Amino acid sequence: MHFHDCFVQGCDASILINGSSTKKTAVQTVCREDIRSLKMPRPSSKLLVLEWSTAPISLPSLPATMWFCTKGQTWKVPTRCRDGRISSASDAGNLPGPRDSVEVQKQKFNNKGLNDLVTLIGGHSIGTSACQAFRYSLYNFSTTTANDADPSMDAAFVTQLQSPCPSNGDVSRRIELDTGSPNAFDASFFTNLKNGHVVLESDQKLWMDASTRSFVQRFLGVRGLRGLNFNVEFGRSMVKMSNIGVKTGTDGEIRKVCTAIN
Numbered sequence: 001m002h003f004h005d006c007f008v009q010g011c012d013a014s015i016l017i018n019g020s021s022t023k024k025t026a027v028q029t030v031c032r033e034d035i036r037s038l039k040m041p042r043p044s045s046k047l048l049v050l051e052w053s054t055a056p057i058s059l060p061s062l063p064a065t066m067w068f069c070t071k072g073q074t075w076k077v078p079t080r081c082r083d084g085r086i087s088s089a090s091d092a093g094n095l096p097g098p099r100d101s102v103e104v105q106k107q108k109f110n111n112k113g114l115n116d117l118v119t120l121i122g123g124h125s126i127g128t129s130a131c132q133a134f135r136y137s138l139y140n141f142s143t144t145t146a147n148d149a150d151p152s153m154d155a156a157f158v159t160q161l162q163s164p165c166p167s168n169g170d171v172s173r174r175i176e177l178d179t180g181s182p183n184a185f186d187a188s189f190f191t192n193l194k195n196g197h198v199v200l201e202s203d204q205k206l207w208m209d210a211s212t213r214s215f216v217q218r219f220l221g222v223r224g225l226r227g228l229n230f231n232v233e234f235g236r237s238m239v240k241m242s243n244i245g246v247k248t249g250t251d252g253e254i255r256k257v258c259t260a261i262n
Contacts, residue, residue: 003123003241007112010092010245011251018259026070035206075235077242082252085261097134098133102209104148112244116237118206118215122230124198125189131164134199139167144232154196154202160200175199187230190219235238 005015012059077114080130096108109117140156149158157179164173175180178189179197191196193207193216218228253262 002238004095005122006241006244007095007108009084009086010247011081011242012136012247013255013258014084014087016258017084017087021171056230058112060213067107070182075239081246082248083255084247084252095202096202097226098129098202100202102205102212107207112241113243114237114244116127116233116240118219119230119233119237120241121203121206122187122189122219122234124203125187126182127177128174129177129199130171131169131173131175134161135165135167137184137201138162138165150201152196152208156195157195177203185231187219190216190230194220222257230238 001121002011005011005013008014048097068191089204094111097103100108105117105121109115109120114120137153138146138147139159141150142148147155147158149155154204161175164175177199179192179199181188189198193203196207198204207216214225215228218225219230219233
């Protein structure tokens with residue numbers, strides 16, 4: 001959620017604003033992310049966070065403060081950023097998509113001043129995706145495989161996905177992005193990448209491309225490469241991303257209700 005918010009008009013919590021043509025609806029359409037079911041913190045929960053901080057907490061800071069719920073790394077949350085007053089679906093065209101090549105993904109990240117693609121995509125350690133975002137990979141993708149699926153995917157995993165996502169089934173069915181460890185924030189996502197057990201084509205390409213595979217291998221602790229601690233690196237990358245297009249001073253507002261402009 002934080003990632004999709006920051007990529008459109010900066011980190012200003014405009015992804016939380018309800019409406020028929022808001023950023024929230026665009027993310028659900030372009031990236032097949034289910035934000036509608038997200039339970040927003042009540043105003044009183046912001047007061048609890050205030051007890052931990054020396055500065056007013058606005059909504060863009062909240063996602064990072066709650067990462068501990070999935071047993072992930074904690075980090076210092078940037079504060080004093082304000083909430084956006086504009087949320088438009090038409091501004092979401094620069095979001096990374098599930099079919100993007102590595103080069104396209106890199107370019108979209110570079111446009112935001114980010115060079116840690118693999119680290120931030122590791123956020124798929126938790127969450128789900130709709131069948132509609134990847135079903136094409138399971139059927140009629142390639143004529144070089146026995147089941148016509150994406151050859152970069154493990155055949156047994158393809159069969160596993162075809163059960164909840166049949167070719168003529170419910171495209172809104174949600175599937176875990178990190179098979180085997182969907183509720184814990186850890187590096188198992190990168191093991192799944194290596195084994196061809198990820199659902200999104202754009203994710204699997206991180207293993208197929210040599211320029212990004214080496215980073216995956218470093219998170220996996222492959223011998224001969226300088227290892228990286230995923231939790232530590234992810235925290236650093238989140239802080240860096242949290243500074244994209246922040247609103248300060250008189251720009252924006254401190255929203256009283258998470259899902260509506262004051």
